[in-house]
Amino acid sequence: MPYSAEISRSQPTAFLFVIDQSGSMDEKMPSGKTKADFVADVLNKTIYQLTIRSTKADGVRNYFDLGVLAYGGNGVGSGFGGSLSTSVIHPLSAVEQNPLRIDTRTKRVDDGAGGLVDQTVKFPVWFDPKSSGGTPMCEAMRQTAVLLVDWCNSHERSYPPTVIHVTDGQSTDGDAEEIAMQLQQISTNDGTVLLFNLHIDASEGAGLIFPSSEASLPDAQSKMLFRCSSQFPPHLLKVAQEKYPVSAESKFFGYRVGIEGIVDFFDIGTRASELR
Amino acid sequence: MSKPTRKWHSLFEGTVPKDHAFPESNEDKVRICDDEHLYVMSDGASESYNSALWAEVLVESACSEPPHSQFVRWLKRAIATYEDRSDRKDMSWSQEAAFNRGSFASLLVVELLRDHIKLTSIGDTEALLIKNGKISQAFPYKEAHDFQRRPNLLSTLLSRHNTPYFQQVLRSLVAKKISCSSQSGCKAWWHYPSSSDSLLLCVTDALAEWLLRKDGSTQARLNKVIAVRNQEDLTRLVEEARREDKMRKDDSSLIILGEEHATSDT
Numbered sequence: 001m002p003y004s005a006e007i008s009r010s011q012p013t014a015f016l017f018v019i020d021q022s023g024s025m026d027e028k029m030p031s032g033k034t035k036a037d038f039v040a041d042v043l044n045k046t047i048y049q050l051t052i053r054s055t056k057a058d059g060v061r062n063y064f065d066l067g068v069l070a071y072g073g074n075g076v077g078s079g080f081g082g083s084l085s086t087s088v089i090h091p092l093s094a095v096e097q098n099p100l101r102i103d104t105r106t107k108r109v110d111d112g113a114g115g116l117v118d119q120t121v122k123f124p125v126w127f128d129p130k131s132s133g134g135t136p137m138c139e140a141m142r143q144t145a146v147l148l149v150d151w152c153n154s155h156e157r158s159y160p161p162t163v164i165h166v167t168d169g170q171s172t173d174g175d176a177e178e179i180a181m182q183l184q185q186i187s188t189n190d191g192t193v194l195l196f197n198l199h200i201d202a203s204e205g206a207g208l209i210f211p212s213s214e215a216s217l218p219d220a221q222s223k224m225l226f227r228c229s230s231q232f233p234p235h236l237l238k239v240a241q242e243k244y245p246v247s248a249e250s251k252f253f254g255y256r257v258g259i260e261g262i263v264d265f266f267d268i269g270t271r272a273s274e275l276r
Numbered sequence: 277m278s279k280p281t282r283k284w285h286s287l288f289e290g291t292v293p294k295d296h297a298f299p300e301s302n303e304d305k306v307r308i309c310d311d312e313h314l315y316v317m318s319d320g321a322s323e324s325y326n327s328a329l330w331a332e333v334l335v336e337s338a339c340s341e342p343p344h345s346q347f348v349r350w351l352k353r354a355i356a357t358y359e360d361r362s363d364r365k366d367m368s369w370s371q372e373a374a375f376n377r378g379s380f381a382s383l384l385v386v387e388l389l390r391d392h393i394k395l396t397s398i399g400d401t402e403a404l405l406i407k408n409g410k411i412s413q414a415f416p417y418k419e420a421h422d423f424q425r426r427p428n429l430l431s432t433l434l435s436r437h438n439t440p441y442f443q444q445v446l447r448s449l450v451a452k453k454i455s456c457s458s459q460s461g462c463k464a465w466w467h468y469p470s471s472s473d474s475l476l477l478c479v480t481d482a483l484a485e486w487l488l489r490k491d492g493s494t495q496a497r498l499n500k501v502i503a504v505r506n507q508e509d510l511t512r513l514v515e516e517a518r519r520e521d522k523m524r525k526d527d528s529s530l531i532i533l534g535e536e537h538a539t540s541d542t
Binding site for chain 2: 006008009010048051052053055056057059060096102109110111113119121122124
């Protein structure tokens with residue numbers, strides 16, 4: 001059965017975040033943050049959660065390889081900064097050891113006796129928001145495919161890689177559909193690469209998350225992103241059904257998704273089946 | 277503790293790690309104490325910071341004093357022991373964050389008392405009473421599909437016990453009779469079976485789910501388990517079931533209790 005391979009240190013999976021950093025990502029969302037700020041924040045939190053879920057007393061377990069590929073006015077390349085910028089995909093332990101910086105935040109937590117106490121937490125930052133230039137989506141998809149062919153060749157027995165692609169606009173270097181479809185033909189023995197597309201928008205409401213048909217999508221771009229999004233693997237379908245009315249026909253796609261939808265999209269998309 | 281009139285003891289105790297490449301990562305812990313009148317098993321959850329240490333602290337604590345009427349005091353002491361043994365000053369940012377998320381583990385305590393067997397369970401570690409070669413009682417879960425639910429586990433974070441389930445646990449542990457629902461567990465009392473070849477099995481969840489599955493091979497699986505008398509037998513059995521994709525790949529532990537003369541004849 002596909003998408004059932006165990007995820008372990010000897011058989012990791014990969015998450016690759018493909019992030020649009022084009023000029024339009026500087027548009028402000030209702031919260032006052034730009035789209036680029038918000039995506040950077042959610043991405044940093046997602047990497048943080050993946051890391052601490054894999055951290056044990058004896059260190060970080062490499063259940064995942066993590067990558068960030070950014071595209072925009074500066075072309076296409078690693079979205080990581082600092083020492084991670086030399087390549088796109090890294091083992092989780094390398095990501096853990098090399099954030100750009102570690103910020104300190106305060107959060108209120110239950111004290112176990114009916115009250116709340118302030119707790120200082122360290123919050124690492126790997127990815128800073130950027131926004132400039134055009135949207136070279138075709139080149140980003142092409143480079144994603146090259147990376148994942150290599151990764152799948154060296155991880156034949158692994159749960160296949162998951163690509164979470166975040167964009168707010170239309171490709172400026174051609175039609176990305178064909179290459180995005182080809183991307184989903186790349187496979188390990190456990191299944192083909194999963195491509196989850198998230199279209200974000202600064203306006204509130206009227207968005208669609210996890211639709212099962214393109215009928216209610218308004219334009220060619222959104223219909224294209226729908227068509228080249230993967231359906232849910234069984235374990236993620238179960239997770240999504242806790243909050244959304246999704247079915248086996250639903251695509252892992254979000255259109256004009258607001259703040260809550262973006263957070264859910266990243267959260268559900270990176271839920272691994274049980275880690276070993 | 278008033279001791280039983282008939283002497284039961286451990287016929288076998290063993291464990292198979294989820295990953296043979298990392299046997300040190302086995303998060304199941306077992307203790308036999310009080311002159312073999314007290315058996316304790318704890319299964320640390322895979323996705324927590326140091327569930328092996330937490331499971332170890334829980335079995336140690338239950339051996340010193342089973343968690344009964346003073347459950348909250350007992351739990352606080354166990355959490356303090358866990359924290360004392362965790363070296364917080366040398367933690368990386370991710371270890372600190374993972375530590376703050378807590379560690380989680382189940383607990384099964386089997387006490388062999390004079391007139392009955394007392395069982396205390398939190399989570400999904402299972403006790404099975406075997407009479408005439410068949411499962412006659414199962415606790416806390418009755419069916420294989422019960423293991424699909426997310427179990428309530430003991431946590432190193434005291435605040436995680438502010439739930440209806442743990443309120444029920446508290447009431448159950450203080451009460452003189454069983455007050456928990458049969459599905460969620462907490463406490464049960466079993467009579468000693470009359471037949472001298474009866475057995476009591478303590479098993480962690482993957483092995484228990486496999487044993488409780490109802491199909492044409494249910495009895496054959498039980499026969500294999502009750503015949504286990506050494507580590508090689510258990511390893512072979514677990515590995516075979518994993519290869520056939522019949523058993524979840526998880527740390528799998530087994531204690532077999534029986535009367536001294538009880539031997540494997542299957």
